[in-house]
Amino acid sequence: GRLKAGVLVLCRFVVLEGEAKTKFETLTIDLVGQYTTPADKSEEAVSRLKGKASKTWPLVSHYIVICMQPKSSEKSGKKNPEWEEIAAVSCAVQNLALMATAQGLAGYWSSWQAAARDAPEMAAFLGIDPTQGDKCLGVYSLGLSDRLAGYK
Template sequence: MIFELVKNRRSVFPAQYNDKPIAKADIEKILEAATWAPTHKKTEPWRFKVLQGEAKTKLGLFLSLKYMDNEPKPKEFKVKKLMENPKKAGAIIAICMQRDPLESIPEWEEIASVAMAVQNMWLCCTQMGIGCYWSSPSLIKYMDDFFALAKGEKCLGFFYMGYYDDKIPAVSRSAIEEKVVWLE
């Protein structure tokens, strides 16, 4: 049931991933789920770049070097985390948004569509037993130095994915009544 799937969606981080590879067909299925997100004026602004194998190592090196170049007092633990997390993932999908060249809708609506595409991916991963999370470090502003971005395209973050062994703890949310006002 979809409600249970939504309730069981969690962030699962690279430190929790095991070494089990993610099949290309499974990644394709996850990406296909993204394409069914709502999109105003059918702009379909989501764009994805899949990193596997050596590309993950290169991403880690790129991020750690950019961090050291742009941080006045880089923290060693952060350099190490930026370097190691990509290697731990079964796959990383760079989440990008292609701005409608006609700017026929506000940019926030296209960002919202991309976020809904990522939610579809997240729910698909949850159903498939693949852990994932959306990382959006400040370093994403430099991603056009790492891979080619089309005119009007920008990186919004990374979707880390990996299988995991540990049980993911349940979480709670405050009551919906605390967040809703009914108007009649």
């Protein structure tokens, strides 16, 4: 048989801007407060995130939430090993980073806040289903940088 590109679509990018971006940030802070233990660590984490929300998060124009949605092969019904699927999604994110840089944009891949990233409420917000093996692998933060012009 022939190898067909694009038979299995493993990644789902959820692009957030404007109001959706703000909801995502608020949800992150709320979930970190809810799921981080002990309580003193929770308060410290929430305080740190509120600082980011007022200083660095406004510099981000878009969040691209990186999700993995493993699928079974239509022919065999088998799933690939998880490491292969994570590697495939990582390649897609590398391509995203290369294209962003080529367009003069700055960005980075963050694992995000685990307490928020792995919460069922976040999965619902992102439209993924952890019971089917779907996972959020982090967030690519995208924006403009004055420093990039100096590298060309």
